[in-house]
Amino acid sequence: MDTKRSDVLILGGGVIGLACALSLLKAGASVRVLEQGTAGCGSSHGNCGTITPSHAPPLAMPGMIGVALRSILKSDAPLYLNPRFDGPRLRWLFGFARRCNWRDFNHAAAARLAILQRSRQLLGELVHDEKLDCEFAEDGVLYAYRTAKKQAVDEQHHAAVLDGLGIEVQRLRGEDVEAMEPALTPGVVGGLFHPGDARLRPDRYVAELAQRVVALGGVIETGARIDDFTTSEDRITQVVTSRGAFQGDTVLLALGAWSPLLAKKLDLRLPMQPGKGYSLTYARPSLAPRHALVLREASVCVTTWQSGYRLGSTMEFSGYAEGINRTRLNALRRGAAEGLREPEGPELLEEWWGWRPMSVDELPIIGRSARWSNLLLATGHGMLGVSMSTGTGELVTGMLGGPASPIDALPYAPARFGL
Template identity: 75%
Template sequence: MDASRSDVLILGGGVIGLACAYFLLKSGATVRVLEQGTPGCGSSHGNCGTITPSHAPPLAMPGTLGVALRSMLRSDAPLYLNPRFDGPRLRWLLGFARHCNWRDFERAAQARSAILQRSRRLLAELVSSERIDCEFGEEGELYVYRTGRAYQADQRHHADVLDRLGIAVARWRGEEVEAREPALKAGVTGGLFHPGDARLRPDRYVAELAQRVQAMGGVIESGARIDGFGMQGDRIDHVRTTRGVFRGERIVMALGAWSPLLAKQLDLRLPMQPGKGYSITYSRPALAPRHAMVLREAAVCVTTWETGFRLGSTMEFSGYSEGLNRTRLDALRRGAAQSLHVAEGPDMQEEWWGWRPMSVDEVPLIGPSSRWSNLMLATAHGMLGVSMSAATGELVASMVNGGTPPLDPTPYAPSRFRV
């Protein structure tokens, strides 16, 4: 028996790849995961760890592109477009612009809602049944507003959309928000509370999920950078890595923001761009928010755990530029200080950046490739990889095994982009 061959070979050991591995192993498949670093070392590590059905409405709507173009003049803007020329990014932006209409907004919101709501339920079950120690909490998430203009805009483009999708959202007056959240400074105009949202510590969640995958018999090859592919007809025969050559009856590409780079070697053009995000992690302050929250005007996400406190978010389109941008980190601190009595914890533990895998229509690519008969894609989850992870893993496992899919896979099919 070829020890390098598995039923399923998963490319990528982030939260999506590990969730796929978990559900495939539960279905009885043999699984090997190839990870260029260590499990969860990419965007799975430093995101805000919120589980958010509330994020079903996409960014793409009329007016968003104008905001992005104006942001080229402000390097600290929550949505920032680096002004340098970049051909692939320009093509992506033109495609994104075509989706900035209300018809595509509604279509994307429905697709995102379906997978987010199923994943929310599955994730809670997974954490409980597997006894995953990741500081999971179900306190909900609160959007906080300091101006009436922002609050009214989100009533139309966020809260009313959630109502139509059947996702619970409560409208709170400013004084009610301040009473429920003593960590906030005075001057709150209103709040939108999402009781169905949850939070966890993502680095802990991914580490525990990797342990479960290995305990179930899965193999994780850390330090296995992919160098190339070997083809045989319309199939991927093998994957060449720095740790050797591996084969799988089925291949799952779950490489996050790296997916379009590797896909080029397979003659696939994935309509994706990296959206760079940042976070700062502290030890927990004495006066910490009771809920995960988003400070809407500043676009800063705040998450509190028993063991820490994180400020995160921002969206920077600067291609595959690496490294920390001090201007972006300072904007997180400044935005948090505008609303919180205590905006930083006693000890700063980590400053972090990561690439979010953004699809041109803000709907993930999940399903079989139309080019390669044994290739499955599970990528382009944008800012919602943790939130969508469990349902993605379940859906991939059902499609690999030929079972009845737990939700309609059509909206996520890669074939919509002919890949």
């Protein structure tokens, strides 16, 4: 038996690659995962772990271009565009700008909602059935406001959209919010509560997925940096890595933000950019929020688990520039200090940054490649990789002969970009 061949060879051991691996193994396929670092070391490690059907509305909407342009000169803005020239990033931004209209907004919102709601259901079932130890809690996400102006804007452009999509959102008065969350400092004017959202600890979720993959007979090759591909006619015959060459009847590209870099070697131009996010992880403070929170004026996400406490969010478009931007971390600290009685825990455990895989139309790219007959893609999930993980796994499994997903895969197809 060829020990380096499998039915499905998955490139990427993040939350999407592992969720696909687990789903495929349950459907009877043999699976090998190639990961350049360790399982879950990418953007699924340090995010805030919220599971958010409420994030169905995309960023691209009328008026967003002005917000983006104003952020160029503000390095601590929640959305920051590094002003240096970068050809691929500029092309991506022009493509994003073209989609800042209501027709594309409504299309993206409906497609995002379908996979978010399906994933939300499947994730709850998976945690229950597999008894995943990831601190999963189905207690909603609360947006807290300190200015009536910001709340009015969100009620018009966020809550009203969710109403139209059939997603429950509760409008709350300031005193109601402060009663729900004693961890907030006084001065809250109102809130929006999303009861259908949930939270988990993402690094533990990914670790649990990896454990289940191995338990079911899957193989995870860590430290396997992908260097090149061998092809013949319209097929990928080998994936060449720092740990040797591997074969798969099907190759699944699930490399997150690294996907465009590797796809170039296959003459594919993925319309994606890395969107850099940051987080600070602490030991749990004595007065910790009861719910996952978003402090809206500062755009700071706050998540509490029994095992810890995290401040996160921000979106920085600086290409593939590595490392921590201290200005961004300080903005998280300031925003938390304005909104919380105990904004930081007693011990700082980790300062983190990671690249989110942002597709130009804010929809994941899931499906068969038109260029390579045995290539599937599962990438471009943006800030919603954890939230969309189980739904993506189901879609990919259905495309490879397993049980079909009840949602329409067409909106996510690579063919929309000629891939």
